[in-house]
Amino acid sequence: MFSYYLKLGWLSIRRNPLLSTLMVAAIAVGIGSCMTIITVNYIMSSNPIPQKSDQLFYVQLDSWDPNNEDDDGFEPPEQVTYLDAMALMKADKAYRQIASNRSGLVLEPQGEGERPFAVDTRNTWADFFPMFDLRFIYGSGWDDSADRNLERVVVLSKEINERVFGGEDSVGRSVRLNGMDFQVVGVIDEFLPVPKFYDVTNGAFNEPEEIFIPFNISVEYEFPRNGNTNCWKTPDGDGFEAFLNSECAWIQFWAELRNETEKQDYMTFLNAYAEQQKELGRFPRPLNNQLSNVMEWMEKQEVVDDDAQVMLGLSLLFLLVCLLNTIGLLLAKFLGKSGDISLRRALGASRSSLFIQHMIESGLIGLGGGVLGLGLTWLGLRGIEMLFGDFVKNLVGLDWVMVLTAIGLAILSALLAGLYPTWRACRIAPASQLKIQ
Amino acid sequence: MLSMQNISMVYRAGMVETHALREFSLEVAEGDFVSVTGPSGSGKTTFLNIAGLLEQFTDGRYELDGRDVSGLSDTESSAVRNEKIGFVFQSFNLIPDLNLFDNVDVPLRYRGFNAAERKRRIEKVLETVGLASRMKHLPSQLSGGQQQRVAIARALAGEPRFLLADEPTGNLDSHMAMSVMELISEINSNGTTIIMVTHDPVLAEMASRNVHILDGRVSDDHPDIQIAQAATA
Amino acid sequence: MEIGPIWRAMMRNKTGAILIALQIAVTMAIMVNAISIMQERGRVMSRSSGIDEHNIFVITSVGFAEDFNERITIEEDLAMLRVMPGVVNAIQSNSVPLSGGGWSMGLQTEPGAEIEGTGVAIYFVDEHGIDTFGLNLVAGENFDATDITWRERSDTDWPDKTIITRAMAETLYPDDPDGALGKTVYISDTEPLTITGIIEQMQAPWNSWDGVERVMLAPTHTLFGATRYIIRTEPGMRDSLMPQVEELLAERNKNRIVRSMRSMDEIRERSYRGDSSMITILTFTIVLLIAVTSLGIVGLASFSVNRRTKQIGTRRALGASKVAILRYFMTENFIISFLGVLLGAGLTIGLNILMIEAFSLTRIAWYLVPVAMLMLLMVGQVAVFGPARRASSVPPAVATRTV
Ligand SMILES: Nc1ncnc2c1ncn2[C@@H]1O[C@H](COP(=O)(O)OP(=O)(O)OP(=O)(O)O)[C@@H](O)[C@H]1O
Numbered sequence A: 001m002f003s004y005y006l007k008l009g010w011l012s013i014r015r016n017p018l019l020s021t022l023m024v025a026a027i028a029v030g031i032g033s034c035m036t037i038i039t040v041n042y043i044m045s046s047n048p049i050p051q052k053s054d055q056l057f058y059v060q061l062d063s064w065d066p067n068n069e070d071d072d073g074f075e076p077p078e079q080v081t082y083l084d085a086m087a088l089m090k091a092d093k094a095y096r097q098i099a100s101n102r103s104g105l106v107l108e109p110q111g112e113g114e115r116p117f118a119v120d121t122r123n124t125w126a127d128f129f130p131m132f133d134l135r136f137i138y139g140s141g142w143d144d145s146a147d148r149n150l151e152r153v154v155v156l157s158k159e160i161n162e163r164v165f166g167g168e169d170s171v172g173r174s175v176r177l178n179g180m181d182f183q184v185v186g187v188i189d190e191f192l193p194v195p196k197f198y199d200v201t202n203g204a205f206n207e208p209e210e211i212f213i214p215f216n217i218s219v220e221y222e223f224p225r226n227g228n229t230n231c232w233k234t235p236d237g238d239g240f241e242a243f244l245n246s247e248c249a250w251i252q253f254w255a256e257l258r259n260e261t262e263k264q265d266y267m268t269f270l271n272a273y274a275e276q277q278k279e280l281g282r283f284p285r286p287l288n289n290q291l292s293n294v295m296e297w298m299e300k301q302e303v304v305d306d307d308a309q310v311m312l313g314l315s316l317l318f319l320l321v322c323l324l325n326t327i328g329l330l331l332a333k334f335l336g337k338s339g340d341i342s343l344r345r346a347l348g349a350s351r352s353s354l355f356i357q358h359m360i361e362s363g364l365i366g367l368g369g370g371v372l373g374l375g376l377t378w379l380g381l382r383g384i385e386m387l388f389g390d391f392v393k394n395l396v397g398l399d400w401v402m403v404l405t406a407i408g409l410a411i412l413s414a415l416l417a418g419l420y421p422t423w424r425a426c427r428i429a430p431a432s433q434l435k436i437q
Numbered sequence B: 001m002l003s004m005q006n007i008s009m010v011y012r013a014g015m016v017e018t019h020a021l022r023e024f025s026l027e028v029a030e031g032d033f034v035s036v037t038g039p040s041g042s043g044k045t046t047f048l049n050i051a052g053l054l055e056q057f058t059d060g061r062y063e064l065d066g067r068d069v070s071g072l073s074d075t076e077s078s079a080v081r082n083e084k085i086g087f088v089f090q091s092f093n094l095i096p097d098l099n100l101f102d103n104v105d106v107p108l109r110y111r112g113f114n115a116a117e118r119k120r121r122i123e124k125v126l127e128t129v130g131l132a133s134r135m136k137h138l139p140s141q142l143s144g145g146q147q148q149r150v151a152i153a154r155a156l157a158g159e160p161r162f163l164l165a166d167e168p169t170g171n172l173d174s175h176m177a178m179s180v181m182e183l184i185s186e187i188n189s190n191g192t193t194i195i196m197v198t199h200d201p202v203l204a205e206m207a208s209r210n211v212h213i214l215d216g217r218v219s220d221d222h223p224d225i226q227i228a229q230a231a232t233a
Numbered sequence C: 001m002e003i004g005p006i007w008r009a010m011m012r013n014k015t016g017a018i019l020i021a022l023q024i025a026v027t028m029a030i031m032v033n034a035i036s037i038m039q040e041r042g043r044v045m046s047r048s049s050g051i052d053e054h055n056i057f058v059i060t061s062v063g064f065a066e067d068f069n070e071r072i073t074i075e076e077d078l079a080m081l082r083v084m085p086g087v088v089n090a091i092q093s094n095s096v097p098l099s100g101g102g103w104s105m106g107l108q109t110e111p112g113a114e115i116e117g118t119g120v121a122i123y124f125v126d127e128h129g130i131d132t133f134g135l136n137l138v139a140g141e142n143f144d145a146t147d148i149t150w151r152e153r154s155d156t157d158w159p160d161k162t163i164i165t166r167a168m169a170e171t172l173y174p175d176d177p178d179g180a181l182g183k184t185v186y187i188s189d190t191e192p193l194t195i196t197g198i199i200e201q202m203q204a205p206w207n208s209w210d211g212v213e214r215v216m217l218a219p220t221h222t223l224f225g226a227t228r229y230i231i232r233t234e235p236g237m238r239d240s241l242m243p244q245v246e247e248l249l250a251e252r253n254k255n256r257i258v259r260s261m262r263s264m265d266e267i268r269e270r271s272y273r274g275d276s277s278m279i280t281i282l283t284f285t286i287v288l289l290i291a292v293t294s295l296g297i298v299g300l301a302s303f304s305v306n307r308r309t310k311q312i313g314t315r316r317a318l319g320a321s322k323v324a325i326l327r328y329f330m331t332e333n334f335i336i337s338f339l340g341v342l343l344g345a346g347l348t349i350g351l352n353i354l355m356i357e358a359f360s361l362t363r364i365a366w367y368l369v370p371v372a373m374l375m376l377l378m379v380g381q382v383a384v385f386g387p388a389r390r391a392s393s394v395p396p397a398v399a400t401r402t403v
């Protein structure tokens, strides 16, 4: 029976090519525009590290200015100061923890005639690699001892290893950064978290850094800071030492806490630390330390920007217009078949069988709209990519979830749109059309 | 009043030519009641369409009220139809979305009468056909005979000089048919010229004149049918 | 004309009409709000940055070798750049308008840590700053070569003088902005600065900051490792000078790399890419939307013409001229569209209120509503014209010929 309905649906679609094309096109355009925007939103709000996003916590300590109150009260600064970062690292109270920030250095290739070039680097700690599940092609991350002993080691991204060493196993070889030699201990596999959760302060959709360097080294050699630095108090005196001891926040701090107890304990520890600092005359504001897991932090930082949400709203309304359109056309179509329907009724078709028949016809149109809409989505995403350029490089992929969503949404929309026309069609009386008017 | 000379009508559908009327000539005088008979496909409807300016003929000369109508523009012939001619169709052709009042109103609107005048005329003709009480009803709420009366009312509302009817009783039972026929005769007796196509010889004889069409030509013309009828009665 | 019967006939087939009206209403709500967003973005984008954008480009030099001397390099580079043919002037600065990255501090009219300063963007320049950026000094005087200090990355000292924008003066001294000249303001809570000049206008590096016009110039060279040069050229010389400058700087000193060379036009384009993309996407959306809506009207009208063929023939037989039939369908569409845009006006305002609350967008300009209403009425008339034309060409003989 199902195949009979499919056949009837197909015949009916073919009988009215103009109307059918319009309906498929309307659904396709609605789905296409909607899915383009939904995809962008979906990727923006996707979980970059789903396997442990609820065990990774971004740490905020409120060491800020008591005279600078926001509209919604005191908000702790986004980043932490060097003093606090070092104290937390030293306390070692979390299962794993890292302090990290961004630098830009110059890499001098060893080959003849090759020009030096700028690289983005991340200064961090040994725990960074296991904490964020980085996979290695060659070697591994560095040890805790490298952090303590100021060893000049680096981990390279796949791309930079490609560029400098032609993709060979470069473990043990050295790279020259800002005039200093560093030993390669590992090369990571592709690492492209979207959003770049571990440092949204400096661009949630930026490319990850190319080289990872022990944080202590970057401090020892006063590497330039390439990220956001925020101070509420001028450092006491000139020089790097004074800056390190200042109330300037420029470091992102992450802790891995495996369960609720560990989280509670860590929070207790942070508050105790803040109290202790208060006694030393720091932390002038009321106690307000915060731990946010990955998704909470993305939410707080409003990683999905307003424009994307406005567009999402508008595109859903657009889909609504397309649906209204389809309802109208389907209604026209089904009622146009009144004669056929009342004849079928007279010949013994039950209401439910007519219902199924017309819903299947609607579904078929939805399927067509979905497939075409998927093509339009792809085009739309290419368009977005063209418009925004490298800002959204990682934002415009279509995965299976999205493909199925698109088709599913199209069919669902068509069925919804078909509901009322079908109901009207089923209400046509067996005899009504046989009477001459 | 109506004068057709050597009218011919050729339908072309691709390579096929159908001669619906051949050198068709007919004169109808003011106040006549002409019934048109003939076998199916002989050209009755075609004749009526041409007479009512619904179709352009291929060749010949047609004068209505002393005016040559062959060269009229669409707007002009629409105006002629609207003012001088009333139509009654076999399948009533009432507009299903409009109630009786609005259906009768249709030609009056195109005539450009003001609202009061239209209302007066609509109420009058609906009264004439005996349906004044059902003005707000929709066509689907009426029987076939009632629907045809509305159609006649609609044709009469503009007070046309001609009433053209194509098998007005074709969809009605004999009882209904008779009452519709009485209505038409009454209209004729008020001075309206009537041309009515019918298959029913009994009804045909109620006219004052019978024209028989065969193969697109007038084959028989009985101008004194009234006498014949009187004789049979 | 015959609105009464058309209306009553329409009421017999409400759903189709309601659907079209709803569609027009939602279309209007989306359209007007989208246009309002576009207008807002256009307004933001058309603000002047205050500098001679078309003739300025920037390039960054980063020293990396141990024996690299940043100060000498800057002095030599600037001396060389300033005498290059086609170059009007050149400076070293920490940032430029629209670049998105810069330095901000708080300025206050009284010293003290408990006083909240007014946020201000700082450009470090030397005595060539005003000429290089092409700024308009409206009061006071430019810096002198002797005013210029050198600042290391971790230094906290400030020079004695500053030049501020008029917008900054107005914020600092709302009662007497003209009297700002010569006044002392405090930076880092207690460090005094004398306002020695006022420039007409200049934007901060962050175009979406609400204090975007609050800028101060500090007479300072920075030694921050990465040095940014701002170069202003004679009109028309920029594009040919850019590669020359890049090559010269790279060749002059092998202990550094030069990077990120961009014209101000390019920086502006990148800065507003989000906004201009939004405008493009919204334009595209509106066009598609109107296309969908008009195709819907065409589809439904065609269908209704087909369904009413016999009725049209009957009307023709009863004396309706072609024009009358055309007018019938046009009027019908007008009524539906009119209801649609009336509802649309309500929806538009509702959606706007929602968007203002959720995304703090601006209120729509009142005239957009009637303009959009008129436009959609016209779209409806254009869309229905085709089917209406077909209706008017239904021959009157259909009345006797169709079953
Ligand atoms: N539009 C047309 N195209 C081609 N041929 C046509 C067309 N309309 C009518 N004809 C042909 O013209 C001839 C006359 O048709 P017409 O409708 O006048 O017949 P009729 O006398 O009214 O028949 P009936 O009594 O069955 O109604 C027929 O052969 C018919 O097939």
Ligand SMILES: [Mg+2]
Pocket: B044, B045, B046, B166
């Ligand atoms: Mg006939």
